[in-house]
Amino acid sequence: MSGKNIKKNNDDLMEKIVSLCKRRGFVFPGSEIYGGLGGAYDWGHFGVALKNNIKQNWWKKFVESRPDMYGVDAAILMRQEVWQASGHVAGFADPMVECEKCKKKFRADQLEDKKKCAECGGKLGTVVQFNMMFQTKVGASGDSSAISYLRPETAQGMFVNFKNTVDAFHPKLPFGMAQIGKAFRNEITPRDFLFRQREFEQMEIEYFVRQENWEEHFEYWKGEMLDWMEEVGLDMAKVHELEVSKEDRAHYSSRTVDFEFDYPFGKKELFGLAYRTNFDLKAHKLDYLDEERSEKIIPHVIEPTFGVDRAVLAVLLSAYCEDEKDGEIRSFLKLKPNIAPVICAVSPLLKNKPELVEYANTKVYAPLKTEFGRVAWDDNGNIGKRYRRQDEIGTPFCIVIDFDTLTDDSVTVRDRDTGKQERIKVVDLKKYIKEKIS
Ligand code: GAP
Numbered sequence: 001m002s003g004k005n006i007k008k009n010n011d012d013l014m015e016k017i018v019s020l021c022k023r024r025g026f027v028f029p030g031s032e033i034y035g036g037l038g039g040a041y042d043w044g045h046f047g048v049a050l051k052n053n054i055k056q057n058w059w060k061k062f063v064e065s066r067p068d069m070y071g072v073d074a075a076i077l078m079r080q081e082v083w084q085a086s087g088h089v090a091g092f093a094d095p096m097v098e099c100e101k102c103k104k105k106f107r108a109d110q111l112e113d114k115k116k117c118a119e120c121g122g123k124l125g126t127v128v129q130f131n132m133m134f135q136t137k138v139g140a141s142g143d144s145s146a147i148s149y150l151r152p153e154t155a156q157g158m159f160v161n162f163k164n165t166v167d168a169f170h171p172k173l174p175f176g177m178a179q180i181g182k183a184f185r186n187e188i189t190p191r192d193f194l195f196r197q198r199e200f201e202q203m204e205i206e207y208f209v210r211q212e213n214w215e216e217h218f219e220y221w222k223g224e225m226l227d228w229m230e231e232v233g234l235d236m237a238k239v240h241e242l243e244v245s246k247e248d249r250a251h252y253s254s255r256t257v258d259f260e261f262d263y264p265f266g267k268k269e270l271f272g273l274a275y276r277t278n279f280d281l282k283a284h285k286l287d288y289l290d291e292e293r294s295e296k297i298i299p300h301v302i303e304p305t306f307g308v309d310r311a312v313l314a315v316l317l318s319a320y321c322e323d324e325k326d327g328e329i330r331s332f333l334k335l336k337p338n339i340a341p342v343i344c345a346v347s348p349l350l351k352n353k354p355e356l357v358e359y360a361n362t363k364v365y366a367p368l369k370t371e372f373g374r375v376a377w378d379d380n381g382n383i384g385k386r387y388r389r390q391d392e393i394g395t396p397f398c399i400v401i402d403f404d405t406l407t408d409d410s411v412t413v414r415d416r417d418t419g420k421q422e423r424i425k426v427v428d429l430k431k432y433i434k435e436k437i438s
Contacts, residue, residue, distance in 0.1 A: 003323035003326075013264040014263075014264045017320060020320075020392060021047065024046060024393050026044055027041050029041060039190025039198030041309075046341040046393050049341035049374065050315070050335075050339060050341050051308060055203065057231065057338060058180070059071075062203075062224075062228075063178045068171065070165050071177075072177050072178065073179065074181070076184075078149075079148065080147050083133065085283040086156050086283055086284075087251050087283065088133060088156075089133070093129040094129075095127045095129060097111070099120060100124070105188055106188065107189050110189070130186075130188060132152060133185075152183055153183055153305075154202045154204045155204050155303065158177040158178075158179055159206065162177070173209060177206050179204055184200075185198060186198055192265050194309040195265075195309075200307060203307075204305045205221075205303065206301050207303070208299035208300070208301055217302045225304050225306075226239070232315055233336040234314050234315060238317075240260045241260075242257065242258040243257055244257065254276075259271045271304070273305070275301070276302075277300050316333065320334075321333070332391035332392060333391070335394035335396075338437065340395060341394065341395075343374045343437060344368065344372070344375055344376075344399055344413075345378040345390045345397075345399065346368065346377055347378050347386050347400050348401045349402040355406060356403070360401040363426055364411060367429075368430065371430050378398075383400060390416070396415070397414065397436070398413070399412070399413050400412040400414070405426070411424060
């Protein structure tokens with residue numbers, strides 16, 4: 001049976017998550033063996049699996065199961081004109097200030113004391129606007145016409161393919177374009193693990209509507225976003241809506257609602273929903289022929305935007321649990337089976353007994369692996385250690401093949417959350433797991 005639940009303590013929760021992520025192969029600091037690179041993280045085996053499950057779940061809900069959504073995977077490098085037209089070259093900047101003494105740079109809008117350096121007490125200089133786009137050069141010429149940028153949002157990759165999508169699929173309004181991909185921002189102060197990075201991923205939708213209907217679509221997408229957050233297992237008591245003030249909205253937005261999350265380091269943005277008007281299509285000189293009404297219009301855009309990395313962080317923070325039994329503390333990730341990196345782990349009770357290993361491998365592991373894919377083989381250490389390891393990566397079920405299995409063709413299935421163990425016939429295993437995860 002499971003032990004007594006221990007209440008989450010915000011003080012050291014981030015440390016525990018960061019440490020678990022490294023120890024169990026989810027997320028590693030970028031370029032670690034050379035001292036690390038601020039704002040860049042590398043994903044390990046289980047992190048990739050968790051991230052992929054989250055992205056697949058999103059794609060399934062918002063693209064595959066809808067008749068009105070068109071997927072895109074645009075190039076990250078685009079011509080500089082894209083970013084000039086979109087307003088990012090002129091305006092995608094954060095206020096930055098430098099300490100005159102220690103030369104450390106800060107985001108000016110995030111400082112409590114705007115005059116004195118928080119690090120050394122030195123005098124802070126004048127606030128300047130720092131453009132967050134990473135600049136690069138495409139090709140060998142090296143002159144200013146070769147300038148390009150690593151995209152700071154995936155959105156423009158969809159706007160510049162608006163005409164291609166309309167020409168290829170002839171969609172009727174309203175319809176949407178969706179994309180998952182990398183985005184890059186040269187953040188002045190990357191911080192809080194996956195929360196503020198320089199290289200991250202976004203899942204974005206540009207939903208094209210007639211101007212007169214924007215409010216109705218805005219409300220609809222708010223509901224869809226909240227549904228998805230629940231579907232991937234976010235602690236909804238920690239999710240809050242914030243109506244973003246005019247001064248704080250991005251240059252393209254006429255209304256923005258941020259979904260904030262109670263992170264251990266404070267209530268901060270998780271995802272956003274913006275009414276981008278027809279700002280972007282107009283900027284790129286694009287329009288749409290409404291054949292039914294025989295009129296040319298520039299559709300307006302509702303944009304639900306999700307950060308993949310913030311989704312992973314919020315999922316991990318929501319799932320992290322500890323309980324205590326007989327003085328021993330157990331930490332586990334109560335991940336939903338649909339996004340857990342591993343659905344079940346298969347273990348022969350003893351790895352030096354060939355008859356157990358053979359049975360576990362051929363009659364349990366192989367068929368389950370074929371059926372579910374996300375199935376792990378675990379024969380390392382004693383059973384208690386295997387359970388702890390699988391608990392920490394959030395595996396919902398551990399299946400153990402013991403000596404009784406050889407005669408009764410049954411296995412022990414242990415539930416991650418309750419610790420309860422059941423004997424299940426091997427022939428019923430697939431059905432049992434399917435029912436549990438559906
Ligand atoms: N296309 C609209 C757009 O990019 P945004 O609010 O700037 O809007 C969208 O970014 C989402 O991307 C955010 O809600 C957040 O989840 C994620 N995000 C933004 N900056 C990030 C960063 N530096 N590190 C990790 N995620 C970030």
